[in-house]
Amino acid sequence: MDEMFRLDNQLCFRLYTASRLVNQAYWPLLSPHHLTYPQYLVLLVLWEKDTQPVNDIAKRLYLETNTVTPLLKRMEALGLVTRKRGKEDARQTLVTLTEKGKGLQQALTDVPLTVGKSVLCESVTPETVPDLFRMLDDIIGRLASHPDTP
Amino acid sequence: MDEMFRLDNQLCFRLYTASRLVNQAYWPLLSPHHLTYPQYLVLLVLWEKDTQPVNDIAKRLYLETNTVTPLLKRMEALGLVTRKRGKEDARQTLVTLTEKGKGLQQALTDVPLTVGKSVLCESVTPETVPDLFRMLDDIIGRLASHPDTP
DNA sequence: TATATTTGCATCGTGAACGATATAAATAAA
DNA sequence: TTTATTTATATCGTTCACGATGCAAATATA
Numbered sequence: 009m010d011e012m013f014r015l016d017n018q019l020c021f022r023l024y025t026a027s028r029l030v031n032q033a034y035w036p037l038l039s040p041h042h043l044t045y046p047q048y049l050v051l052l053v054l055w056e057k058d059t060q061p062v063n064d065i066a067k068r069l070y071l072e073t074n075t076v077t078p079l080l081k082r083m084e085a086l087g088l089v090t091r092k093r094g095k096e097d098a099r100q101t102l103v104t105l106t107e108k109g110k111g112l113q114q115a116l117t118d119v120p121l122t123v124g125k126s127v128l129c130e131s132v133t134p135e136t137v138p139d140l141f142r143m144l145d146d147i148i149g150r151l152a153s154h155p156d157t158p
Numbered sequence: 159m160d161e162m163f164r165l166d167n168q169l170c171f172r173l174y175t176a177s178r179l180v181n182q183a184y185w186p187l188l189s190p191h192h193l194t195y196p197q198y199l200v201l202l203v204l205w206e207k208d209t210q211p212v213n214d215i216a217k218r219l220y221l222e223t224n225t226v227t228p229l230l231k232r233m234e235a236l237g238l239v240t241r242k243r244g245k246e247d248a249r250q251t252l253v254t255l256t257e258k259g260k261g262l263q264q265a266l267t268d269v270p271l272t273v274g275k276s277v278l279c280e281s282v283t284p285e286t287v288p289d290l291f292r293m294l295d296d297i298i299g300r301l302a303s304h305p306d307t308p
Numbered sequence: 309t310a311t312a313t314t315t316g317c318a319t320c321g322t323g324a325a326c327g328a329t330a331t332a333a334a335t336a337a338a
Numbered sequence: 339t340t341t342a343t344t345t346a347t348a349t350c351g352t353t354c355a356c357g358a359t360g361c362a363a364a365t366a367t368a
Contacts, residue, residue: 012270013263015202015218019277019287020180022294024195025220027177028325029301030170035327045174046354052165063316068165070175073317075355082353099316099363113163120162127169129296136293137169139281143290144172146279151179178355185356196324213346223347225325232323249333249346 033126037119041112047083048116050076054089054105055113061100070152088112183276187269191262197233198266200226204239204255205263211250220302238262 015021034045043051046069053068054060066076080103083089088109094100132140165171184195193201196219203218204210216226230253233239238259244250282290 010263010267012267012274013202013205015199015206018202018270019290019294020177020184020195020273021199021202021219022291022298023173023177023180024199026294026297026301027170027173029220029298030173032326033301034170039327044353045170049165049171049174052163052168052171055163056165061316062318069171070179071354072356074319074357077318079354094316097316097364101317113160117160117162120160120168123170124162127297127300129300131289131292131296139289140169140293141172142281143286144169144176146281147176147277148172148179150277150279151176151183182356189357194323211346212348221324222326224327224349227348229324244346247334247346251347 030123030127033123034119037116037122041115042086043112046071046075046079047088048119050079050083051088051105051109051112051116054103054109058110059102059104061094061102063100065103070148083109180273180277183273184269187266187272191265192236193262196221196225196229197238198269200229200233201238201255201259201262201266204253204259208260209252209254211244211252213250215253220298233259 011017031045034048038045038048049069050065053065062073062076062080065080066073069076080089080091084091087106090104090106091101092104094102128134161167181195184198188195188198199219200215203215212223212226212230215230216223219226230239230241230251234241237256240254240256241251242254244252278284
């Protein structure tokens, strides 16, 4: 039938699958700490800059607040972050790492390298990764900018 | 802090984000037909080869049956497929396209090209797409083969 | 100042993903 | 032929994603 419809010709399917499988690669490293991958991403954001409003965290991860809010509540329940209303702007909810949340960075030091190594292969090497980064960044930039088709 | 932890150095985060954003690009094209993206993938699989057991569909999409089963039930409710037990092997559930499910291919002819175009950009062109495909395929092949780290 | 609009979060409902577990049919082993 | 094991699906519970909607605080407008 139409060649366009062949699964093997779909970029999106590859992205979708690669994303899921890499996500699974994190599981054995994060689950001992009762962490999920999106929660780990939130930690990455907060480790870079502590005490941020929900909106900033969501934007950084290209997510909506309705995804991040319940996620942050679970992280609060785990004792990793605190959430309190902003003083200047009472609409904002400021998210701050607890000592436990900060300390987790030590326990997870080898996560990036471990996952990084498990992804390296024939065509994905330290030399080619920058190319892959550029292509993915371009796709993200293109799709994040506009909701429509231009 | 540790450079390894910077969000901008994470391949996984790029894959995760690109996958989600491309997925969103499908939404306006699929939602008029009450289709989700994973359901569209199932259609792609069945359009290539009709009447397959759940397991074959799941394997083709690198998914588990516990993800695919409820998805297929929803597609059955939409009148896109039928599910019936195999005659030779009564453990299998054979999934077959209905006329409506087959006919949907006509209604969606321009989906692959439309999404394809919306992804093209500076560094992702008809010339570079094969490179991107190869890298993603290698990552998928590497992660799909083993559950561990070798 | 009173009203309208925007902004920042939160709530709700639905559909994936996926680990864990269950169940029946098919196959292998004893 | 019994019994044990494997295989093919399905069920259950939790956590995302995300569209739609609601609400209060902040800001803009009249």
